Amino acid sequence: MHATGITPPQGVWWKPAHKSEKVWATVAFAWCMVLFAMMPVWHLRGGQNPSGIRAKVDPADYQARVQEFIRDYQVGTDAGFPVVAPPPGSDVYLIGQMWSWLPVVQLEKGAEYTLHLSSLDVNHGFNLYPFNVNFQVVPGYDYGLRIVPTEAGEYGVVCNEFCGVGHHLMVGKVIVVEPGGAGGAGAGEADGAAETTGASQPAGAGVESDPQ
Amino acid sequence: MRNPFRTCPTTGLDVHKDADALIKANAVAATVALLIGGATAVLVLLTRWQAVHLLSDVWFYRILTVHGMNMLIFFILFFEMAVLYFASAVLLNSRVAAPKTGWVAFVLMLAGAAMVEWAMFTGRADVLFTSYVPLKAHWAFYLGVILFAVGAILVTAIFFATLVVAKRENTYEGSVPLVTFGAMTAAIIAAITLLHGAAIYIPTFLWSLDLMHVDPQVYRLVWWGLGHSSQQINVAAMVAIWYLLGALTVGAVVVNEKISRTAFVLYILFISMASAHHLLVDPGFGPSWKIVNTSYFMYMAVLASMLHGFTVPAGIELGMRLRGFTQGIFGWLRRAPWHDPGFSALCLSVVVFGFVGGITGVTFGTEQINIIAHNTLRIPGHFHATVVSGTAMAFMGVTYYVIPLIFRKKIAFYGMAKWQPWVFSAGMLVFSTAMTFAGTFGVPRRHWDVTFSGAPFGVEYSAAVDLLFAVMAAGGLVAAVGGAMYIVVTVWSVFFGKPLGDEMTQSALAGTVPPGLYTRPFTELPAEPAKLKEHGRLGTMPGTMILVGVFLLAFVVYYFANWKLLSAMWQIG
Ligand code: HEM
Ligand SMILES: [Cu+2]
Ligand SMILES: [Cu+2]
Numbered sequence: 001m002h003a004t005g006i007t008p009p010q011g012v013w014w015k016p017a018h019k020s021e022k023v024w025a026t027v028a029f030a031w032c033m034v035l036f037a038m039m040p041v042w043h044l045r046g047g048q049n050p051s052g053i054r055a056k057v058d059p060a061d062y063q064a065r066v067q068e069f070i071r072d073y074q075v076g077t078d079a080g081f082p083v084v085a086p087p088p089g090s091d092v093y094l095i096g097q098m099w100s101w102l103p104v105v106q107l108e109k110g111a112e113y114t115l116h117l118s119s120l121d122v123n124h125g126f127n128l129y130p131f132n133v134n135f136q137v138v139p140g141y142d143y144g145l146r147i148v149p150t151e152a153g154e155y156g157v158v159c160n161e162f163c164g165v166g167h168h169l170m171v172g173k174v175i176v177v178e179p180g181g182a183g184g185a186g187a188g189e190a191d192g193a194a195e196t197t198g199a200s201q202p203a204g205a206g207v208e209s210d211p212q
Numbered sequence: 213m214r215n216p217f218r219t220c221p222t223t224g225l226d227v228h229k230d231a232d233a234l235i236k237a238n239a240v241a242a243t244v245a246l247l248i249g250g251a252t253a254v255l256v257l258l259t260r261w262q263a264v265h266l267l268s269d270v271w272f273y274r275i276l277t278v279h280g281m282n283m284l285i286f287f288i289l290f291f292e293m294a295v296l297y298f299a300s301a302v303l304l305n306s307r308v309a310a311p312k313t314g315w316v317a318f319v320l321m322l323a324g325a326a327m328v329e330w331a332m333f334t335g336r337a338d339v340l341f342t343s344y345v346p347l348k349a350h351w352a353f354y355l356g357v358i359l360f361a362v363g364a365i366l367v368t369a370i371f372f373a374t375l376v377v378a379k380r381e382n383t384y385e386g387s388v389p390l391v392t393f394g395a396m397t398a399a400i401i402a403a404i405t406l407l408h409g410a411a412i413y414i415p416t417f418l419w420s421l422d423l424m425h426v427d428p429q430v431y432r433l434v435w436w437g438l439g440h441s442s443q444q445i446n447v448a449a450m451v452a453i454w455y456l457l458g459a460l461t462v463g464a465v466v467v468n469e470k471i472s473r474t475a476f477v478l479y480i481l482f483i484s485m486a487s488a489h490h491l492l493v494d495p496g497f498g499p500s501w502k503i504v505n506t507s508y509f510m511y512m513a514v515l516a517s518m519l520h521g522f523t524v525p526a527g528i529e530l531g532m533r534l535r536g537f538t539q540g541i542f543g544w545l546r547r548a549p550w551h552d553p554g555f556s557a558l559c560l561s562v563v564v565f566g567f568v569g570g571i572t573g574v575t576f577g578t579e580q581i582n583i584i585a586h587n588t589l590r591i592p593g594h595f596h597a598t599v600v601s602g603t604a605m606a607f608m609g610v611t612y613y614v615i616p617l618i619f620r621k622k623i624a625f626y627g628m629a630k631w632q633p634w635v636f637s638a639g640m641l642v643f644s645t646a647m648t649f650a651g652t653f654g655v656p657r658r659h660w661d662v663t664f665s666g667a668p669f670g671v672e673y674s675a676a677v678d679l680l681f682a683v684m685a686a687g688g689l690v691a692a693v694g695g696a697m698y699i700v701v702t703v704w705s706v707f708f709g710k711p712l713g714d715e716m717t718q719s720a721l722a723g724t725v726p727p728g729l730y731t732r733p734f735t736e737l738p739a740e741p742a743k744l745k746e747h748g749r750l751g752t753m754p755g756t757m758i759l760v761g762v763f764l765l766a767f768v769v770y771y772f773a774n775w776k777l778l779s780a781m782w783q784i785g
Contacts, residue, residue, distance in 0.1 A: 001467035002530070002737075005455030006303055008386035013469035020751040021471050021522065028518040031764065032511035038775070039503045039579045048778050049580055049785040050493045050502075079668040082603055102667065112783075117495070123344045123428060125369075125587045125656070129671045132654035133781050134586040138429050138496045139346065143495035148783035156671035158664075160656035161588040162340050164347065165270055168660045171667035 004015050050135065053114065053144035062095065062118045062142060069093045070103050078104050078173065088179075091116060091144070094157070094172070096124035096137045101157045102173025108179045109152045117143045124170065127162030134160060149176040216307060220617060223546035227385075227618070230311035232723050235618050236706075237318055238294040245286035245325070252279040252696045253688070256510035261665060261685040262678070269660045272778075273340065278332050278657060280341030284599065285360070286325050292398065292449050293321075293367045296483060298614070299395035299452065300374040303381040309373030313366055321363035327356030340658060342439065345416060345431040354417035365406045368399045379410070390466050390473065391459070394452025397476040401445045401483060408437035423559055429496035434485030443599065444483040447517065448476065450565070450603040453610050454524045460613050461555040461726065462548060463733030464527035464537065467753075472523050482508055489577035493586045502579050521566050521763065526756040533752070533779060534741040535733070541747065541754045553629045554727045557609025565602030568641065571767050572648060573598060581774045584781065587658075590651030596644040600691075605637055608698050612726050615702065619708035622724035629701045636694025642687030650680040652777070692781035 003009040017025070039103040043049055069084060069092070074081040086092055088111030095102045097120040107113055117126050117137045124137040133142060157172035217226040222314050252275045258266040259275075267275060301308045302325030308314060331337040336350035343349055375396070378384060388396070412434040418424040455472070466472055488505035491497055532544035539547075572594040574583040585591065612629060615621050623629050653673055655662055664671050712725070721730045747754035 002467070002534075003389070003469070004459035004463060004465055004531070005390040005452075005527075006459045008384050008389050009466070009469050010386040013387060013473075015468065015470060017468045017471050018526075018527070018751070018753075020753050021468055023751075024522045024757070025471070025515075025519060026521075027764065028515055031518075031767070032515045035511050035574065035578070035771070036503075036507045037512065040509070042580045042775075043499060043702055046580060046775075046779065047783040047785070048583055048781050049499065050583055051499045051785050052495070054495045054498065067696065080666065083331075089440065122347050127587070127654055127656060128782075129654055131781055132494060132584045132588065132652065133784065134583060134588065134654075136432075136491075138495055140427065140433070141429055141495040146783075146785050150782050156669055158654070158656055158671055160659065161344075162347075162658045165273060165338070167273070167658075168269065168662075168664065169667045171664050171669045171671055173669045 008035075018077050021188045036150045043053045052146070053142075055144075057118055057142040059118070059120045059139055062093075063120060065116075066093045066095045066102065067153060074103075074133050075106065076088050081173075083175070086113070088112065090114075094126075095120060096159065096163075096170070097121050098128070099159070099166035101159070101170065101172040104175065106175040106177060107149050109176050112146055112148050112177055117145070122163050123161045124159050125164050127158040127160040128174070129156035131155070136161065148176075152176045152178050221614075226305040228301050228307045230314070231297050232309045232618055233616070234308065234314045234318070235294045235297045235302075238290045238297070239614065240706070241318075241322060241325075242290035242294065243699060244285050245282045245290060246695070247699055248329075249279055249282035249287055249700070250692060251694075252282065254692050255279075257685055257688040259660065262661075262682050264684065264685070266663075270335070270338070270708060272660045273658075274332065274335060274338050277338060277340050278329075281328060281332065282306045283604075284341060285357075287598070288446060288607075289360070289364055289601065290321065292402075292445065293317075293364065294614075295449055295453070295607075295610075296367055296395060296399060297616070298370040299392045300371050302618075303389055303392050304375070304378040306374055306378035306381065308370065308379045310370050312384050313346075314370055317363040317366035317370070319363075321360050322510060324359030324361075324363065325358040327352045327359065331356065340462065342435065343416070344435075345426045345428050348420060351417060351420040354413050354420055358410070358413050358417060361406050361409045364402065368402045368406070371399050383774050387469075388470065391452050391456045393473055394448060394455060394476050396766030397480050398445050398448035398452065400480050401441055401448060404483070405438055405441040405445060408441065412438060427492065432494060433487065433496070434489060436490040436731070440487035440490060443482050443595075444479055444513070446599055446603045450561065451517075451520045451524070453478070453606040454520070454562060455527070456557040457554050457606070457609055457613070458528050458531070460522060461552050461558065461728040461733070462528055462531055463737065464524070464531040464533065464603065467523055467526050467530055471519060475516040475519040478512045478519075482512035482516070489582065492577070492579050492582035499579065500692060503703070506577055506579060511574070514570075517566075517570060518760075521562065522569070522760050524562055525759055526753045529753045529756050531733075532742075533744055535738060537744040538745060540744055541750075541758065545755055549727055551630050552728060553612045553633050554609045554726045554728060556630075557612075557633035557637075557737070559635055561602050561605040561609065563636060564597055564605070564641055566763055567766060568597030568644060569594060569602055571770050574767075575771050575774050578771075578774075581778055583784070584774070584778050585651065587656060588651035589647045589655045589657050592657050593646075593651055596640060596647065599717050601637055601640045601644065605633065607642075609633060611698075611702055613729065615705050615709070616712055616725040616729055619706050619709075620712045621632045621705045622712055622721075623701065623726070624704040624709045625701050626723050626725075628697055632694055632697040632701065634694075635697060635764070636691055638661065639690030639692070639694055643684055643691055644687075646680045646684035650677055650684065653677050653680075723739055738751070 073084045073086045075085045084103045085106040103157035119139040126135040155174040331353040337353040339347045339349045419426045537544040744752045750757045
């Protein structure tokens with residue numbers, strides 16, 4: 001008859017499965033295939049994929065790129081951070097370092113951008129509040145994600161990878177404005193936004209600050 | 213010569229005295245780790261609950277590191293070492309192949325753990341248990357982990373050597389029992405895992421001494437080769453214990469050895485070696501790498517768990533039906549020994565692991581859905597339902613049998629022991645569910661202050677999150693009480709408990725050991741098993757068919773609800 005799990009089965013135990021076991025194994029296998037198929041299908045039909053443009057990057061080079069990005073498109077400051085409004089379709093650079101996100105970026109609703117993420121020191125985590133969108137930010141790697149903001153408003157960038165004792169202070173900002181409001185108009189909005197911001201200005205907020 | 217064996221009066225198995233002692237030592241070490249992990253759990257919990265916010269920022273991250281290391285590494289692995297000795301030497305009536313090496317391994321693990329504890333508590337390792345490079349800890353932290361792992365690899369080798377010895381000395385007839393087979397898969401996965409461990413901790417140790425460079429992304433890849441496959445060890449060990457508890461408590465049968473053993477082999481073949489589902493939103497890897505390495509095209513490890521999720525309850529149902537509990541569809545379940553902590557722990561472990569841990573895990577481990585889960589509270593919500601409500605709960609349940617069988621003691625406070633699985637599991641269920649829901653609002657894990665006071669920009673979560681934190685705290689505290697009950701019962705039984713004489717009469721034992729021990733369900737299949745009735749399409753195990761049907765439905769609903777959530781995000785790619 002049947003053995004229990006702690007008695008050695010005698011003789012040949014390679015026997016045909018029970019009918020209910022066969023039914024369940026078939027159903028479970030079919031479900032596993034659905035689980036698999038959904039991933040490639042979403043790459044073809046879905047709007048959210050973590051593919052991106054990926055490259056290794058020297059942190060110093062990345063920092064230089066961010067500085068250039070800020071120099072080209074800065075429209076104001078907010079809580080001591082430069083506010084940068086790049087034209088639709090351009091590359092947007094965000095840098096994570098202990099313990100701040102630089103710069104504040106201002107985007108247009110409905111336009112596509114390539115958002116680059118990297119770190120100057122340790123791992124950080126990109127979390128877009130109040131949307132729940134999360135990406136890992138790894139030093140030495142450039143993660144370029146094509147994004148299309150769908151709603152105007154102000155968004156927080158919360159660091160959600162432990163990055164040292166100031167981890168919980170690491171909050172950045174993304175502003176999304178209605179189309180056509182970029183350039184000169186954007187500067188005014190950014191200044192207005194400056195009033196709504198929080199308290200202290202973290203060290204390292206400046207572009208030139210030492211990454212270490 | 214002194215006989216190195218004693219015969220267990222309950223099961224009739226020959227127990228090698230070295231196995232006895234090694235099991236005891238490892239179980240005691242596991243309990244100490246559990247105690248430290250439990251005390252720190254409460255501190256972490258009361259800090260994350262923003263209304264209380266107990267610890268300072270520095271101490272929160274430090275204590276969180278202590279909690280992660282003690283629970284996930286020390287408690288779980290010491291316990292698994294005991295399981296390996298039990299499943300080889302005890303279940304096969306064999307001697308331990310190399311008891312002296314066993315003690316060397318134990319001392320190594322103890323010394324390694326002590327070094328890690330020292331580094332953590334003195335603030336030299338505020339890096340959390342993942343210690344992502346280039347966050348740096350004191351070299352003693354990495355060296356301690358290496359010593360601990362070397363000890364574990366020695367025990368794994370002793371396990372295999374013991375299997376060989378038992379075969380050669382003909383200590384059993386037929387094939388190894390299923391539980392031993394399951395432990396064997398756990399040990400094979402352990403060997404793979406510990407190789408990854410060596411591949412990452414040795415370079416990192418050298419890096420901590422400034423002797424070499426470690427790439428942060430490569431670290432994450434190889435570290436999760438250790439971190440993820442070690443979870444597969446936990447799953448395999450837990451499933452082996454499910455079969456063990458089924459046999460001990462109600463005499464569950466193995467419906468089909470082929471299916472159950474194949475499912476174990478699938479764990480070995482399809483564990484995600486590249487640990488991809490921790491790296492789904494990392495910059496270092498492309499989509500095809502991610503898709504292939506999470507699923508190997510087929511999700512066969514998920515299939516394996518779904519098979520065990522069927523065969524374990526099916527074995528219980530069939531075992532009960534063969535003993536005459538044939539009433540209706542669920543008569544076997546109603547008449548089951550729910551007051552036996554071994555049995556209730558088994559069922560609670562299966563249900564919470566499957567319905568909460570399993571479903572959330574597969575869903576969050578999907579390439580795109582990971583975008584709305586990575587590093588949020590959804591992740592600790594998920595794994596407190598797997599490794600805690602599943603693995604730890606199963607380990608607790610089996611202890612109620614190990615104490616009388618190996619420690620030869622009656623269970624102290626048996627009334628409390630009966631309630632313990634219920635309290636622990638219910639608390640953990642509430643805790644992990646609340647945490648998972650809080651995570652859907654984007655609340656980060658491993659975070660000291662989600663009011664972000666002092667941050668340059670304000671972020672304020674919805675009021676629902678405050679409520680979820682309160683629920684999480686309530687559930688977590690109840691679970692902590694359940695954990696404390698476990699420690700009180702086991703420590704008291706082991707150190708101050710009444711020794712179990714060789715008398716095994718019902719009257720002397722009722723109320724002091726689980727009923728499976730004196731009614732001996734597993735040796736007493738009725739001479740003429742009750743006639744099994746076919747229930748139409750549901751076959752001879754109709755109850756189990758209905759239970760797994762409900763499970764699949766919950767799975768499908770949760771999975772597609774998450775795709776729906778994802779589709780509401782910004783377009784991204
Ligand atoms: C009463 C029982 C327990 C309670 C109340 C509890 C509570 C917690 C809390 C509040 C966190 C912090 C989550 C965060 O902020 O990210 C946490 C993290 C964690 N817990 Fe538990 N826990 C318990 C038992 C366990 C057990 C038994 C294990 C393992 C077997 C475990 C493993 C972990 C791990 C690995 C982490 C993650 C640490 C990290 O993110 O670095 N816990 N737990
Ligand atoms: Cu950070
Ligand atoms: Cu951080």
